[in-house]
Amino acid sequence: MLKYKWCICDMDGTLLNSKEIISKENESALKKLQQNGVEVIIASGRIDLLMKSFIKQLNLEGNIICCNGGLIKNITTGEIVYSKTIDKNIVKEIILYCLKNDIGFLVYTNNMVYSSKKNYKVENYESINKSAPPSLQIPIEYIDNSTVEYLEKVDVFKVLLISDTEDVKLLKDYFSKYKSLTAVSSLDGLLDIMASNICKGSALKILSKKFRMDLDKVIVFGDNYNDLEMFECAGMPIAMGNAVEAIKMKAKYVTKSNNESGIAYAINNFILNK
Structure with missing residues:
Protein backbone atom coordinates (compact mmCIF):
# COMPACT_ATOMS: atom_id res chain seq x y z
CA MET A 1 0.00 0.00 0.00
CA LEU A 2 1.16 3.50 -0.80
CA LYS A 3 1.78 5.98 1.98
CA TYR A 4 -0.04 8.71 0.04
CA LYS A 5 -3.84 9.04 0.00
CA TRP A 6 -4.44 12.18 -2.04
CA CYS A 7 -2.80 13.47 -5.22
CA ILE A 8 -3.55 17.16 -5.86
CA CYS A 9 -2.96 18.36 -9.42
CA ASP A 10 -2.86 21.90 -10.69
CA MET A 11 -4.21 22.13 -14.24
CA ASP A 12 -2.64 24.77 -16.49
CA GLY A 13 1.09 24.29 -16.90
CA THR A 14 0.96 21.08 -14.86
CA LEU A 15 -1.63 18.44 -15.72
CA LEU A 16 -2.34 20.02 -19.10
CA ASN A 17 0.29 20.39 -21.81
CA SER A 18 0.59 23.54 -23.92
CA LYS A 19 -2.20 22.24 -26.18
CA GLU A 20 -4.46 22.11 -23.08
CA ILE A 21 -4.65 18.31 -23.22
CA ILE A 22 -4.09 15.64 -20.57
CA SER A 23 -1.59 13.29 -22.20
CA LYS A 24 -2.30 9.58 -22.31
CA GLU A 25 0.81 9.07 -20.15
CA ASN A 26 -0.51 11.39 -17.44
CA GLU A 27 -3.97 9.84 -17.62
CA SER A 28 -2.56 6.31 -17.28
CA ALA A 29 -0.29 7.23 -14.36
CA LEU A 30 -3.05 8.97 -12.42
CA LYS A 31 -5.35 6.01 -12.93
CA LYS A 32 -2.61 3.77 -11.55
CA LEU A 33 -2.62 5.92 -8.42
CA GLN A 34 -6.40 5.60 -8.20
CA GLN A 35 -6.06 1.82 -8.46
CA ASN A 36 -3.64 2.01 -5.54
CA GLY A 37 -6.17 3.78 -3.35
CA VAL A 38 -5.02 7.36 -3.99
CA GLU A 39 -7.74 9.93 -4.64
CA VAL A 40 -6.90 12.36 -7.44
CA ILE A 41 -8.09 15.91 -6.80
CA ILE A 42 -7.81 18.84 -9.18
CA ALA A 43 -6.81 22.19 -7.66
CA SER A 44 -7.15 24.87 -10.29
CA GLY A 45 -7.66 28.53 -10.90
CA ARG A 46 -10.45 27.43 -13.21
CA ILE A 47 -13.99 26.67 -12.13
CA ASP A 48 -15.38 23.14 -12.59
CA LEU A 49 -17.56 24.34 -15.51
CA LEU A 50 -14.34 24.74 -17.52
CA MET A 51 -13.01 21.29 -16.60
CA LYS A 52 -15.90 18.96 -17.42
CA SER A 53 -14.05 16.98 -20.10
CA PHE A 54 -10.94 16.56 -17.92
CA ILE A 55 -13.02 15.40 -14.94
CA LYS A 56 -14.65 12.80 -17.18
CA GLN A 57 -11.32 11.71 -18.69
CA LEU A 58 -9.88 10.95 -15.24
CA ASN A 59 -13.11 9.46 -13.85
CA LEU A 60 -13.06 11.87 -10.92
CA GLU A 61 -15.93 11.61 -8.45
CA GLY A 62 -14.94 13.42 -5.25
CA ASN A 63 -14.07 16.99 -4.40
CA ILE A 64 -12.41 19.62 -6.53
CA ILE A 65 -10.64 22.85 -5.55
CA CYS A 66 -11.65 25.64 -7.93
CA CYS A 67 -10.93 29.35 -8.35
CA ASN A 68 -7.61 29.04 -6.48
CA GLY A 69 -9.49 27.91 -3.38
CA GLY A 70 -12.46 30.27 -3.58
CA LEU A 71 -14.68 27.24 -4.14
CA ILE A 72 -14.49 23.60 -3.01
CA LYS A 73 -17.16 21.49 -4.63
CA ASN A 74 -18.21 17.85 -4.75
CA ILE A 75 -18.30 17.11 -8.47
CA THR A 76 -20.67 14.16 -8.07
CA THR A 77 -23.34 15.72 -5.86
CA GLY A 78 -22.79 19.39 -6.70
CA GLU A 79 -22.51 20.17 -2.98
CA ILE A 80 -20.50 23.28 -2.18
CA VAL A 81 -18.11 22.21 0.58
CA TYR A 82 -16.65 25.71 0.99
CA SER A 83 -16.86 29.03 -0.79
CA LYS A 84 -15.91 32.66 -0.38
CA THR A 85 -17.28 35.17 -2.84
CA ILE A 86 -16.12 38.62 -3.94
CA ASP A 87 -18.17 41.59 -2.79
CA SER A 196 -9.22 38.17 0.50
CA ASN A 197 -7.12 35.38 2.02
CA ILE A 198 -8.03 32.89 -0.70
CA CYS A 199 -5.40 30.43 -1.89
CA LYS A 200 -5.17 26.77 -2.85
CA GLY A 201 -3.19 25.99 0.29
CA SER A 202 -5.96 27.25 2.58
CA ALA A 203 -8.51 25.22 0.59
CA LEU A 204 -6.36 22.11 0.92
CA LYS A 205 -6.19 22.62 4.68
CA ILE A 206 -9.98 23.06 4.86
CA LEU A 207 -10.52 19.89 2.84
CA SER A 208 -7.99 17.88 4.85
CA LYS A 209 -9.55 18.98 8.13
CA LYS A 210 -13.06 18.08 6.95
CA PHE A 211 -11.97 14.60 5.87
CA ARG A 212 -9.33 14.14 8.59
CA MET A 213 -6.54 13.69 6.08
CA ASP A 214 -2.94 13.88 7.27
CA LEU A 215 -1.26 16.42 4.98
CA ASP A 216 1.93 14.33 5.08
CA LYS A 217 -0.02 11.81 2.98
CA VAL A 218 -0.73 14.33 0.22
CA ILE A 219 1.13 14.65 -3.11
CA VAL A 220 0.92 18.04 -4.84
CA PHE A 221 1.88 18.86 -8.42
CA GLY A 222 2.21 22.50 -9.48
CA ASP A 223 4.10 25.04 -11.52
CA ASN A 224 3.19 28.60 -10.58
CA TYR A 225 2.83 31.12 -7.78
CA ASN A 226 -0.79 30.20 -7.04
CA ASP A 227 0.43 26.69 -6.06
CA LEU A 228 2.96 27.96 -3.53
CA GLU A 229 0.85 27.62 -0.37
CA MET A 230 -0.04 24.03 -1.27
CA PHE A 231 3.64 23.21 -1.60
CA GLU A 232 4.26 24.61 1.86
CA CYS A 233 1.72 22.33 3.57
CA ALA A 234 1.77 19.05 1.61
CA GLY A 235 4.01 16.11 2.43
CA MET A 236 5.15 15.49 -1.15
CA PRO A 237 5.32 18.69 -3.25
CA ILE A 238 6.55 18.01 -6.80
CA ALA A 239 7.39 20.87 -9.17
CA MET A 240 7.08 20.69 -12.92
CA GLY A 241 10.22 21.18 -15.00
CA ASN A 242 8.59 24.34 -16.40
CA ALA A 243 7.74 25.69 -12.93
CA VAL A 244 8.76 29.11 -11.67
CA GLU A 245 11.84 29.08 -9.45
CA ALA A 246 9.84 29.83 -6.28
CA ILE A 247 7.92 26.57 -6.73
CA LYS A 248 11.03 24.55 -7.49
CA MET A 249 12.62 25.85 -4.29
CA LYS A 250 9.70 24.44 -2.23
CA ALA A 251 9.60 21.05 -3.99
CA LYS A 252 10.97 17.70 -2.84
CA TYR A 253 11.37 16.70 -6.47
CA VAL A 254 11.43 18.51 -9.80
CA THR A 255 9.97 16.39 -12.58
CA LYS A 256 9.85 16.85 -16.36
CA SER A 257 7.84 19.64 -17.94
CA ASN A 258 4.09 19.60 -18.62
CA ASN A 259 4.87 19.03 -22.31
CA GLU A 260 6.88 15.91 -21.36
CA SER A 261 4.13 14.31 -19.22
CA GLY A 262 5.99 15.33 -16.07
CA ILE A 263 3.22 14.07 -13.78
CA ALA A 264 3.49 10.57 -15.24
CA TYR A 265 7.28 10.64 -14.93
CA ALA A 266 7.09 11.62 -11.26
CA ILE A 267 4.41 9.08 -10.37
CA ASN A 268 6.31 6.25 -12.04
CA ASN A 269 9.74 7.22 -10.70
CA PHE A 270 9.18 9.00 -7.37
CA ILE A 271 5.94 7.45 -6.07
CA LEU A 272 5.16 3.97 -7.39
CA ASN A 273 8.79 2.80 -7.45
CA LYS A 274 9.62 3.95 -3.92
Missing part, protein backbone atom coordinates in the same frame (compact mmCIF):
# COMPACT_ATOMS: atom_id res chain seq x y z
CA LYS A 88 -20.74 42.29 -5.53
CA ASN A 89 -20.02 46.02 -5.64
CA ILE A 90 -16.33 45.35 -6.13
CA VAL A 91 -17.08 42.82 -8.90
CA LYS A 92 -18.99 45.55 -10.70
CA GLU A 93 -16.10 48.00 -10.22
CA ILE A 94 -13.62 45.48 -11.66
CA ILE A 95 -15.75 44.76 -14.72
CA LEU A 96 -16.50 48.42 -15.42
CA TYR A 97 -12.75 49.12 -15.19
CA CYS A 98 -12.09 46.30 -17.67
CA LEU A 99 -14.76 47.49 -20.10
CA LYS A 100 -13.43 51.05 -19.96
CA ASN A 101 -9.81 49.95 -20.50
CA ASP A 102 -10.47 47.17 -23.03
CA ILE A 103 -9.19 44.38 -20.76
CA GLY A 104 -10.50 40.87 -21.38
CA PHE A 105 -12.15 39.04 -18.49
CA LEU A 106 -13.95 35.90 -17.36
CA VAL A 107 -16.24 35.88 -14.31
CA TYR A 108 -16.69 32.53 -12.55
CA THR A 109 -19.98 31.70 -10.83
CA ASN A 110 -21.50 28.39 -9.79
CA ASN A 111 -23.58 27.86 -12.93
CA MET A 112 -22.26 30.27 -15.54
CA VAL A 113 -19.07 31.79 -16.94
CA TYR A 114 -19.53 35.46 -17.88
CA SER A 115 -17.12 36.95 -20.37
CA SER A 116 -16.03 40.01 -22.26
CA LYS A 117 -16.95 39.69 -25.91
CA LYS A 118 -13.45 39.35 -27.29
CA ASN A 119 -10.65 37.42 -25.61
CA TYR A 120 -8.72 34.34 -26.64
CA LYS A 121 -9.92 32.31 -23.67
CA VAL A 122 -13.62 32.59 -24.45
CA GLU A 123 -12.98 32.06 -28.15
CA ASN A 124 -11.30 28.76 -27.25
CA TYR A 125 -14.25 27.73 -25.06
CA GLU A 126 -16.75 28.63 -27.79
CA SER A 127 -14.74 26.47 -30.19
CA ILE A 128 -14.88 23.56 -27.72
CA ASN A 129 -18.66 23.98 -27.40
CA LYS A 130 -19.15 23.55 -31.15
CA SER A 131 -18.00 19.92 -31.03
CA ALA A 132 -18.67 18.93 -27.41
CA PRO A 133 -21.79 16.97 -26.40
CA PRO A 134 -24.31 19.04 -24.39
CA SER A 135 -23.18 17.51 -21.08
CA LEU A 136 -19.62 18.76 -21.62
CA GLN A 137 -20.40 22.20 -23.01
CA ILE A 138 -19.37 25.30 -21.08
CA PRO A 139 -22.22 27.70 -20.20
CA ILE A 140 -21.14 31.17 -21.37
CA GLU A 141 -22.87 34.54 -21.34
CA TYR A 142 -21.38 37.85 -22.47
CA ILE A 143 -21.19 41.00 -20.40
CA ASP A 144 -20.96 44.58 -21.67
CA ASN A 145 -21.93 47.98 -20.31
CA SER A 146 -25.61 47.27 -20.90
CA THR A 147 -25.62 43.98 -18.97
CA VAL A 148 -23.01 44.53 -16.23
CA GLU A 149 -25.82 45.15 -13.70
CA TYR A 150 -26.68 41.47 -13.88
CA LEU A 151 -23.52 40.61 -11.95
CA GLU A 152 -25.10 42.19 -8.88
CA LYS A 153 -27.45 39.20 -8.73
CA VAL A 154 -24.88 36.36 -8.75
CA ASP A 155 -22.19 35.07 -6.41
CA VAL A 156 -18.74 35.48 -7.97
CA PHE A 157 -15.84 33.28 -6.86
CA LYS A 158 -13.19 34.68 -9.20
CA VAL A 159 -12.55 37.22 -11.93
CA LEU A 160 -9.83 36.36 -14.44
CA LEU A 161 -8.21 39.32 -16.21
CA ILE A 162 -6.62 38.68 -19.60
CA SER A 163 -4.03 41.16 -20.83
CA ASP A 164 -0.40 41.58 -21.87
CA THR A 165 2.18 40.34 -19.37
CA GLU A 166 3.42 43.85 -18.57
CA ASP A 167 -0.13 45.11 -18.12
CA VAL A 168 -0.87 42.30 -15.67
CA LYS A 169 1.83 43.60 -13.33
CA LEU A 170 0.18 47.02 -13.36
CA LEU A 171 -3.26 45.48 -12.88
CA LYS A 172 -2.03 43.49 -9.90
CA ASP A 173 -0.71 46.66 -8.29
CA TYR A 174 -3.97 48.48 -9.04
CA PHE A 175 -6.31 45.85 -7.57
CA SER A 176 -4.04 45.07 -4.63
CA LYS A 177 -5.22 48.36 -3.10
CA TYR A 178 -8.51 46.60 -2.30
CA LYS A 179 -7.97 44.94 1.08
CA SER A 180 -10.94 42.64 0.43
CA LEU A 181 -9.25 41.11 -2.64
CA THR A 182 -6.47 38.63 -3.39
CA ALA A 183 -4.70 39.06 -6.74
CA VAL A 184 -2.26 36.45 -8.05
CA SER A 185 -0.71 35.65 -11.42
CA SER A 186 -1.31 32.08 -12.61
CA LEU A 187 0.13 32.23 -16.14
CA ASP A 188 1.77 34.93 -18.25
CA GLY A 189 -0.85 37.47 -19.26
CA LEU A 190 -3.42 36.31 -16.69
CA LEU A 191 -4.39 37.77 -13.31
CA ASP A 192 -6.68 35.90 -10.91
CA ILE A 193 -8.76 38.05 -8.55
CA MET A 194 -10.53 36.40 -5.60
CA ALA A 195 -11.82 37.43 -2.19
